[in-house]
Amino acid sequence: MKTFIVKRIRGFGYAFKGAVILLKTEASIQVQFCIAILVTVAGFYFNISSTEWLVQLLAIGLVMSVEGLNTAVEDIADFIHPDYHNKIGRIKDVAAGAVFISAVIAVIIAGIIYIPKIT
Numbered sequence: 001m002k003t004f005i006v007k008r009i010r011g012f013g014y015a016f017k018g019a020v021i022l023l024k025t026e027a028s029i030q031v032q033f034c035i036a037i038l039v040t041v042a043g044f045y046f047n048i049s050s051t052e053w054l055v056q057l058l059a060i061g062l063v064m065s066v067e068g069l070n071t072a073v074e075d076i077a078d079f080i081h082p083d084y085h086n087k088i089g090r091i092k093d094v095a096a097g098a099v100f101i102s103a104v105i106a107v108i109i110a111g112i113i114y115i116p117k118i119t
């Protein structure tokens with residue numbers, strides 16, 4: 001039982017380290033983090049409802065986690081096959097496509113929340 005708890009705590013430490021690596025080294029995550037701060041400020045400014053906060057937080061979490069997984073896929077692809085290959089191109093494009101989908105959804109969510117408040 002003790003080793004179970006120690007392993008879980010260690011796992012949390014590695015995961016936190018991963019999140020710090022993403023924020024320190026990945027430009028796209030840094031941009032998304034800045035946008036997350038901006039919409040959080042907007043949330044306080046426009047005094048959005050609890051439901052709007054929940055959806056906004058989910059959208060932020062969705063985009064940043066998918067971006068993190070996309071970075072992991074890119075790193076794996078570069079590690080196992082550093083040279084040009086059609087398959088690697090497709091793998092990276094598909095992973096980037098997943099980020100695109102989550103980002104489009106996040107923009108739609110932002111529109112639904114804020115457009116009525118600024119018009």
Ligand SMILES: Nc1ncnc2c1ncn2[C@@H]1O[C@H](COP(=O)(O)OP(=O)(O)OP(=O)(O)O)[C@@H](O)[C@H]1O
Pocket residue numbers: 074081082083084085086087088089090092093096
């Ligand atoms: N090894 C490869 N073989 C084939 N196509 C590739 C390869 N590496 C990258 N590509 C193509 O280039 C696109 C961008 O790849 P990637 O995101 O790795 O490059 P980058 O612009 O250097 O990104 P980053 O700055 O995030 O590292 C991919 O979506 C893919 O279409």
